[in-house]
Amino acid sequence: MTLSANPAAQAQSRVAGTTAADQTILEMNQAFKKGNSKRLSELLPQMRDHTLEPWAAYWELRARLDTASPAEIQYFLNRFAGTYQEDRLRNDWLLLLGQRQEWGTFMAEYPNFRMNDDRSVQCYALLTDFKSSERDVVQQVEDLWLAQRDADDGCAAAADQQLKARKLQPQTVWLRARQGFENDNLRIATQAVGLLNAEWANTVSAIYTRPEHYLEGKLLALRLRTKELVTLAMIRLAVKDPAAAAVEIDKLRWKTQLSQEERSWVWGVIGKRAAMRLSDDALAYFMKGQDKFMQADQLAWKVRAALRAGNWAQVVAATSAMSESQRQDAAWVYWRARALLKLAKTQADHVEPQRLLQSIAGVRGFYEQLALEELGQRVTVPAAPAALTAEEKDAARLDPGLGRSLYAIQIGLRSEGVREWNYSVNMHQRGGMNDRELLAAADLACQHEVWDRCINTSERTKSVIDFAQRFPMPHKDAVLQRSSEIGLDAAYVYGLIRQESRFIVDARSGVGAAGLMQVMPATARWTAKKIGLVNFKPQQLSERDTNIAIGTGYLKLVLDNFDGSMPMAAAAYNAGPGRPRSWRGQAGAPTLEAAIWAENVPFTETRDYVKKVLSNTTSYAALISGQPQSLKSRLGLIGPRGAGAAPVDSDLP
Structure with missing residues (x-):
């Protein structure tokens, strides 16, 4: 049987050390990192039927994807169908197609994208969908765009389309700009504001550099644009100097000319930055704004500031203002329960905090363990799950993706091996592995002493916990x-x-x-x-x-x-x-x-x-x-x- 026919079995039988072919694959990895497409093309024929041939072929084609023909790309996708490398190249190709605005090819290939975890690709798909059907996609575009941690072409293009169609409101653009300033990312802000008016991006850059100078010259803030630029200046000043921003935003002219929402966002940034400096003034700053107008990270820091100050009522207030998804985070469940217990006056007041603690109590993590102790219990080793069967172990051992991953890690390609392992676990039969399959995959990693994959895979189980896998004791x-x-x-x-x-x-x-x-x-x-x-x-x-x-x-x-x-x-x-x-x-x-x-x-x-x-x-x-x-x-x-x-x-x- 050839290596390509059963890479999993070949990976299991490898002895320590690398072969000449392994050395070639390592050389190709270095050539890929250096962008040496010529050397990659020279070496690729030597990798035929090697266990890691999908990686070699991916590097060679990815290095020249800009000039590759559609036929070459389709040949690769067909030859390595079902692999991580196939889907990885599809991701790269879809981004390129989106940038080139080749929408027909994009939409023909997009349904085959199994990972579908790239927000830029998702935004390109929504842009194309709206272009062809005018389906209402504005909320999806807005959610994806605001969730992006950096400026990107795909979501910005989709936002621009929705803005021109008068589906996306200018206020969302300004919210995106605020995010950029709050997180010290000028490119996010200039890209966003540039969608409204390219010339305004220069003003935003100037505000980022000298917010104090911009605020000195502003006597009126009546128009939306001016008000938002003032808000951006306040946010930037808060990032640089929270105390100075607190003095500025408290001036009478801003109290009358900025809305409660605008001032609350600024106070949220001031409070957050002060809290990050462990300032005793942080909670007082937060309390000058209204929680309902503050963002998720601001509310998280308000809880922290309130905990430091021992103000349990404000812990309750801040967690109450969180979105449902944020409020379900174990940290905020725990601190909300603790705050409610501190404020309880009758026995009936204990019902809700007890319910909250019970909802997270366990051995899985920091706050789960603390909740367990609040309920009067200690951390103990949970009962081990039923032993894996030979069939379950064989299924993991013969999984091609897991086999390639172990092979890659064993010859020194840890980053590549980890990515393929995670893909194999996540995409197994398109629905992800169930608990028994996860335990078997973790066991396979443990047997090969690939401890990070052993631990991380075992941690994904939902209904069972194998402490021996999660907390191994090598050496x-x-x-x-x-x-x-x-x-x-x-x-x-x-x-x-x-x-x-x-x-x-x-x-x-x-x-x-x-x-x-x-x-x-x-x-x-x-x-x-x-x-x-x-x-x-x-x-x-x-x-x-x-x-x-x-x-x-x-x-x-x-x-x-x-x-x-x-x-x-x-x-x-x-x-x-x-x-x-x-x-x-x-x-x-x-x-x-x-x-x-x-x-x-x-x-x-x-x-x-x-x-x-x-x-x-x-x-x-x-x-x-x-x-x-x-x-x-x-x-x-x-x-x-x-x-x-x-x-x-x-x-x-």
């Missing part, structure tokens, strides 16, 4: 021995490694962090000296035992520096020790539940990291000990550094 002897030697909780070490690298020994971040514990070279050199590791060289971070020794050594030093606070040590490990020192506040700052402190961490990545590491730690502790565990006891309280605390290691990197 167990090394981790337990080292943790014991230096007095670290092994569950904490595992919780951190799981979040840092998903147990990928050769993991390397874009900024140079390396190995299981993702240690930066400079931090490694400093730590090596502190723990007495002589003759250390940064390249040793790729060695498992050295990486564990330095990573745990640094974690212990950080933990001791933060008086044993696991949340603060996790934040320091992720963002550096200086930031959590400032986030804990100065003398006189309130002492907070660590869950409130963590929710108010200004960096999204670090906020998510701290919560996941502590949740992971609690789950690993339940696995290792076999006993019920408390997340709350690991969180504790966080406040200003006490007078009797251990001295700060000022050179801690």
